[in-house]
Amino acid sequence: MQNLSEHEILNISVRAGEVLLKSTAETYSVEETCRLICKKEGLSNAEAFVLPTVIILTSNTKGEQTKIKKTRDRQINISNMCKINTFAKNLETDERPYTDIMEYLKAIPQKKPYPDWLYFVMCGAVSAGFAALAGATLYDLIAAFVCGLLSGAAAVLIKNLPAKVFLKSFLAGLITGAIAVIASNLSDKIFFEPIIVGGMKPFFPGIAILLCLRDFLAGNLSAGTSRLAESLLVGGSLAVGVALVLEIYLMLGGLV
Secondary structure (H helix, E strand, O other), X not given: OOOOOHHHHHHHHHHHHHHHHHOOOOHHHHHHHHHHHHHHOOOOOOEEEEEOOEEEEEEOOOOOEEXXXXXXXXXXXXXXXXXXXXXXXXXXXXXXXXXXXXXXHHHHHHOOOOOHHHHHHHHHHHHHXXXXXXXXXXXXXXXXXXXXXXXXXXXXXXXXXXXXXXXXXXXXXXXXXXXXXXXXXXXXXXXXHHHHHHHHHHHXXXXXXXXXXXXXXXXXXXXXXXXXXXXXXXXXXXXXXXXXXXXXXXXXXXXX
């Protein structure tokens, strides 16, 4: 790579770390990538501190400099993680100028991984699959598929709203509970339990819980605690949405 200033190296490192963090990479992985980029460019004393929503990178190799970057939107994207890992490993042979590198890193998270309709369909398929594991009948599978489909559509519609992570889970719970209650009252062959199990699964914070455990095992207690709190809030929002529908149903004289 061409000779870069300390300021430029830190900017590249923070930008790469931001892409990883937005793709829900582990915090210790983000820290290692930031340090690797700095080390390859001669900033051997660089240190990175990462939480699920912020990156702090500092270096005193050529003068004291610190970069701080906050991130808000996060979505699982394995492809973006692979691109950043490949970029970091091949950095020494990259002959692009600083501006081109920054444009490349900026463009990575802007590329849409798949169309919305595919997301809807896959949410429905996952819901139906987990409903099948819960002993669902054919009618239950259809209802679970509709739950996932509509919940996925609702998630896309509110993607620009604040607190969308929690609101998405709450709406998924409401939709799942409502469809389960309505479908189970349409026929004696439809049971609401597998529908609820299947409808909730695509929005259960399983990845967040896994990342929380990995952060704890890696010694990143602050990041692990943050992810644990997020997991509990997301899971709680999902449960509250379902419980609210069932409570209203019971108040109206329904039987569960």
